[in-house]
Amino acid sequence: MLPTELLSHRQNGEEIIPKRLKIDDKNLALANELISCFQAAMGKTQGELERLLSDLEGDATDYRVKRGLAYILKSSFCTFEVVSPLEPQILRERVFALAAKSVPSHESTQVTLSKVADELSQELEREILLEQVRSGLYADLAENKILTAFDAPPAVDLLNRYNLSQVQGIFYKASQLVLNAHRNVPGEYKLLFRYLKLFQLMAYIEGDADHGFTITVDGPTSLFNPSTRYGLAIAKLIPALLHVTKWSLSAILQTRDVYTDTWKTGRFTLNSECGLVSHYSKGKPYDSMLEASFADKWDALKTDWVLEREVDLVPIPGSVMIPDFRLVHPDGRDFLLEIVGYWRPEYLQKKFSQVRRAGRDDLILAISERLNLEKAGVKLNDVPARIVWFKDKLLPKAVLAVID
Known part of the structure; x- marks a missing residue:
């Protein structure tokens, strides 16, 4: 994605409109020119590449577009390495x-x-x-690292990635995102929800697979301390959303006026007819580090219980749950495992409300000891689930203990 200084947008009232490049001969030629510049720099230092890009940029007024396209090429398609006989x-x-x-x-x-x-x-x-x-x-200095590999994309792919990055940048300062996923193939919902979990977004999901879902995502500026990192996580969700057939979203944005040093409210809308192109795979995304660590430890454990990562949606009144894992025993027993990490109080209240409404007696909740459930107003005495507490890592033996 593009850094803030390379984002371009205009504002029409409260509506924020990101800059997007037309896929025409002029912009395709520009993209090809930049790609050729990188190909010419193969085996040379990053400093030499920057000088080639500076010459290409010249004194043209579209320098931000060229820098944006070059940034995408450097960050997504290049490999720079330290080349030295010794560290x-x-x-x-x-x-x-x-x-x-x-x-x-x-x-x-x-x-x-x-x-x-x-x-x-x-x-x-x-x-x-x-x-x-x-x-x-x-x-080991950045300007001395060698461009050892360049996976040159087609020019049209580079322009599509640029347009997507401009839209993603809008969400860096989102205070709320409301997404309506209309009637779609169930597998598309599942992929979207898994990306929500992958990026650890605080999402409230309401609806069902037959009628569609409304997903409310808290933005970085709604947190107690605005987090650019969380804004990036929201932005990363957008390419996954493009794999869903029919959807629409609206976002409330908090933008800072550098001239008056005040915050202004903006709005942004997008839907499945936007024409953006995703570079994400439709396949299964990787698990979070916590889930991946747990799965690796489980694989090394000698037990009859099988850990499954493919878990169906669990419908509950007015919403849906997406457990992290299913545990299956050869004798027919099975449990669903949901890992509850670090979330804000409102999210925890909603999460445990969902657990109560689900009424499942086959659910295991693994809860981080870092959570202040008392402060969040969450009580576990009426939660119909088996509880596992963990600190930094969730251990398989602790999960097996509550099953036994």
């Missing part, structure tokens, strides 16, 4: 220690670098040249 910090220590034994001069520097090159050639059993030592000394 640069260790190499510097070695060269400086040897150099300290002689009077500084151009000749002594050459002798020092040559001697280090000879020593490394013997140690590594391959020829190390003096110039390799010289370039490797500060190879």
Whole structure:
């Protein structure tokens, strides 16, 4: 996604309209020109690439567009690596220690670098040249990293990614997002809900698969301390939403006027006819780190219980639950496992209300000890679920203990 300084939008009343590039010959030519610039920089330093981009940018008025397209290419399609005969910090220590034994001069520097090159050639059993030592000394600086791989995208894909990034940037300062997912294929709902969980968004889900769902997502500016990181998580949801056939959303935005140092309210709407293109796979997204860690530990455990990650939606009155895992035993028993991590009080109240309404006797709740349930007004004495408490990591043995 694009950083804030490369976002462009205009405001019509309260409506915020992000800049989008037309997929026409002019912009396709610009995209191809940038892609060719990166291809020409293969094997060169990032500093050399930046100089090529600066020359291409020139004094044109569309410099922000060029910088935005270049940023996407660098962050999503390039691999920059440190190329040095030895880890640069260790190499510097070695060269400086040897150099300290002689009077500084151009000749002594050459002798020092040559001697280090000879020593490394013997140690590594391959020829190390003096110039390799010289370039490797500060190879860990960003401008000295080498462009070792460039997976050049088609020009149209680059323009589509730019347009999507401009829209995603709108949500960095969202205070609330209301999403209506209309009647769709159940699998599309499931994928969307899994991305909600993946990005750890505080979402309130109401509705059912037959009539559609209304999903309310708290934005970063609604938290006690506005979080850019949480705004990025909301922005990451948008490409997943594009895989849903029919939807619409509205967002309330809090934007800061740099001239008056005041906050202004803006609005943004989007729907499934927006023409944006997703670069996300329709396949299964990765689990969160907490879930992945739990699954890895389970795989290493010797137990008859099988851990399944594919869990169907659990309908409850007016809403739906998406458990993280299902535990299945060969004798026919099974349990649903829901991990409750760090959330704000209103979300916890809604979550436990859902658990009560579900009325499931096969549900296990794994709850972080970091949560202040008392402050959130949550009581567990009437929750129809088995409870597992955990600190930083959820251990499989603790889950098996409440089953037994």
